[in-house]
């Protein structure tokens with residue numbers, strides 16, 4: 001197999017690969033800088049580069065790889081699920097209901113998106129799929145009032161986990177963000193510790209705007225953790241590295257498909273490997289095609 | 299109008315002669331700033347590189363007159379080139395030049411805004427152009443997707459194809475076109491399920507739908523927050539179904555929308571419409587000059 005010197009040109013190529021994976025130009029530059037200081041000038045194979053770069057990225061992600069564990073002392077543990085439009089909130093709630101239901105927890109869901117067309121019915125289909133009850137109100141019901149009633153009912157019925165769906169909203173819409181804050185305020189009239197988690201769902205195809213999304217949601221509704229969806233596609237989700245670097249918020253899980261079982265705990269190593277992926281391949285110095293190293297996992 | 303960028307670029311030119319032709323070195327320095335601004339706006343890296351190379355050629359040797367600074371001169375060259383690359387000044391209307399019922403096929407990734415945009419286009423054609431429009435959901439994947447479109451159709455005051463459970467998307471497409479012919483519709487909007495560009499089975503399905511219906515417009519619906527993956531999506535959908543127009547949704551957010559340039563560069567298809575909200579009237583013509591300013595951070 002071919003070895004090649006890790007020089008400026010090679011490092012620039014790696015930086016480009018990171019930018020193309022959505023790390024953003026600044027974070028990509030920083031990762032490459034610390035990579036440079038340890039490896040510059042050494043002779044490397046593609047495989048070694050892949051491993052070393054993945055290790056470097058996994059190091060940034062390690063501290064945020066924290067699973068979501070409902071507190072067994074809470075009846076119920078209340079999780080409010082928020083995020084911009086269409087990123088996978090409702091689907092993720094369905095998946096979570098299945099996941100924690102299979103662990104023996106009594107899970108209930110709340111159809112808190114009273115705004116979008118057929119959002120309630122969408123969650124109700126998920127409820128049938130995964131065998132968990134869905135609490136819904138009349139069309140256009142007040143989401144905060146619904147959440148309040150649902151919490152009361154979940155407590156009375158001894159639920160372990162209450163997952164509250166909310167309508168998608170862009171973080172720059174003040175009135176819609178205020179509605180979320182109101183849901184929290186009203187729930188606290190019943191239980192001043194609720195919600196115990198505020199989960200922000202992010203779509204892996206999102207670019208640099210994800211940073212602003214996290215910043216604003218965190219500031220206005222005190223996000224406690226992230227879930228990243230649609231990692232089964234061609235997007236590499238590099239923005240998660242920038243987010244880990246900037247906010248250090250836990251990343252609990254990733255979505256890898258549209259079915260109920262397509263939810264995985266977030267693993268720093270697996271994510272970093274997927275990110276540098278089999279496409280990390282330095283073009284040979286002559287610019288021609290080159291042979292892959294033995295035992296290449298690609 | 300170019301203040302932010304030209305301010306940035308003026309910094310680059312500080313200490314340079316205030317007149318004469320722009321040298322290669324001056325321009326190279328300015329292009330580094332332009333590259334960063336575009337990457338921060340999520341323009342795909344390959345598209346940024348092509349763009350910067352073209353603009354560099356235009357700028358080198360450009361005469362700077364007394365009246366403007368070199369920074370302003372380069373900012374204007376960049377801005378003009380970007381408007382050009384986004385499709386010039388004029389908005390391109392939907393092409394309805396076909397034998398009625400004219401099919402419009404909506405495609406894109408999961409959650410990009412296809413169903414909502416279908417409702418918006420139906421409302422617009424029905425009210426502004428007095429067209430008789432039929433909305434048909436071919437989405438047999440997402441829970442309650444067909445119901446979602448039916449409810450949007452009711453809000454828009456436009457008929458929707460009756461839901462028949464158990465039919466495949468191709469069968470629904472055929473029934474929609476038959477109904478369109480039989481009942482004298484002008485336009486039939488075919489909303490499809492979201493799909494990943496790497497999902498072979500579902501990409502084949504959308505090919506079949508296209509072969510069955512020969513749409514006059516195949517609109518790729520894209521989220522304005524999309525990152526670097528925009529090029530993969532654009533290429534895959536364009537190769538599979540031949541994109542005739544792009545719709546950028548969620549322009550009401552604060553993403554800088556660089557995906558617009560990536561889409562345009564890869565598909566060659568014009569960006570025809572933009573979504574600026576969740577309501578059915580939040581649909582606008584695409585204005586290249588506004589989006590150019592947004593990408594450059596003006």
Ligand SMILES: Nc1nc2c(ncn2[C@@H]2O[C@H](COP(=O)(O)OP(=O)(O)OP(=O)(O)O)[C@@H](O)[C@H]2O)c(=O)[nH]1
Nearest residue numbers: 085086087088089090091168230255256257408409
């Ligand atoms: N491929 C893939 N698709 C997903 C994933 N998660 C969600 N989706 C799809 O993304 C689309 C949007 O998902 P929803 O759950 O409706 O998203 P949402 O955030 O609730 O949307 P709004 O309520 O409209 O804001 C649906 O077609 C889902 O099937 C994932 O991990 N992978």
Ligand SMILES: Nc1nc2c(ncn2[C@@H]2O[C@H](COP(=O)(O)OP(=O)(O)OP(=O)(O)O)[C@@H](O)[C@H]2O)c(=O)[nH]1
Nearest residue numbers: 085086408409410411412413414492548573574575
């Ligand atoms: N703010 C804003 N929201 C939008 C816009 N267009 C669509 N949405 C919202 O985005 C979410 C997803 O829209 P859908 O129309 O269901 O997306 P889709 O592409 O049909 O989704 P799938 O069928 O699951 O692939 C919904 O919450 C819509 O209300 C827009 O221009 N601005």
Ligand SMILES: [K+]
Nearest residue numbers: 230231233235
């Ligand atoms: K992905």
Ligand SMILES: [Mg+2]
Nearest residue numbers: 089090113119
């Ligand atoms: Mg939802």
Ligand SMILES: [Mg+2]
Nearest residue numbers: 412413437443
């Ligand atoms: Mg849809």
